[in-house]
Amino acid sequence: MECVVQGIIETQHVEALEVLLQGLSGVPKERVRVHELCLKSVPMLGAVPSEVRLLCDLAQPTPSWTIRHVGGAMRGAGAEQISILVRTIVESKASSNVLRYFYGIGYKLDHEILKVGFAFRFQRGAQFTVTVTSANKMPKLHATDEAVQVTPGIQLVEITAPAAANNYNDVVSAVTSFCEYLAPLLHLSKPGNSTGIVPTAGAAAASLMSSGGAKTL
């Protein structure tokens, strides 16, 4: 399982967000360049229609592949009340022929996207991964070098933390309190429930760049 929240930020404030994340995490940022392919099962295959994501990490010298299955969100009154999505996730590393494999067993490409940006990975009451990326689409199949931004001027921020059935309450608390630190710059909510940009983010960003930014120098 994982806990996840998402938000959006204007590209002009990303540098301030990076300064803030750097200060909060104390770890260096990592470059993110991930080619994500979403595949769906052909009609009639499977007890239910299914979807699988293949992630190719292009930030490494040798691209590496991960198979990712995103399961359903946790339901119930408790899940409704929290502002964080808790969902099942299964991931497996795979050899580079994984796309051919899934085509071979009856999956077809639904869409593909290139996510470019940075990430911070750190421990803070849970194992956090914060990614700040722009989504890019390819004009031609798999042409990642020619990718163009889908929403110029806007970047996606995603916070995820792994959780288990016996500790997700603690992880939800840790993520909730971390989100508060980022509140001056962005609203974070369950994926799909976008709450837009923070109107006063400009002032918060300016303040961060003048104080927090100076500290890192």
Add this chain to the structure above:
Amino acid sequence: MAPAKWLMHWHPNPGVTLNTQILSEACGCAESLGGTKDGRWKTSIIFYRPMTRDGAGGAQQNQLADVPRELLGVALHERPGLYFSILRNQRLVLQADAAFSQVMEKLQSFKARVNLNFEGFQYQLGDFCLRIGKCVPNNTETLRGIMMEVEYYPLSSIEKSRAIMVDFFDIWQETLAKKSLPGRFIHVESNFSEYGLSDHYSFQHTAVQYATCLQQLMAAVRA
């Protein structure tokens, strides 16, 4: 780089039923060659079949013309953290983590139908490692086959190790022949290049060899 390995299966003489005596005679043979027993091993193969909206294998199976009728999952004893999936019709072997089987469960597009275990004893014999085992369905003792692995530690090149493997196999067959058993071990070469695998031996080669061995065992049972 993994050491080069050959898999051999027991081919019984026509009309002879398989029994565990062959297994104990083969183990005795490994010991008579100076092999020292140093543990047990188990490799599992899982058959997956496609599931359809109307229930697996139903009438609508025919509508899944582009979908393979079968996938093989292989969990090797030597790398418990890895999982291999083989698409025989497309000559494709995928290497993934052990979590791959959970991905398949979540997708609900293929269902694990039969689980076969290859298990037995392991012997160290100089630069060689011998693993002699039986093939049995999970949770039963029904003998489906007998096979062995021969691993040669110093080399990972399949071509370079071929001569020494042939020599070893000759000695093995001679030693076993003295027992006058109703059958013999056969090495069927897998076509690694069809699977895009190089001359340098890897765990993917072993997974492919298990698929080949399994095919041979099933053909022997049908015969």
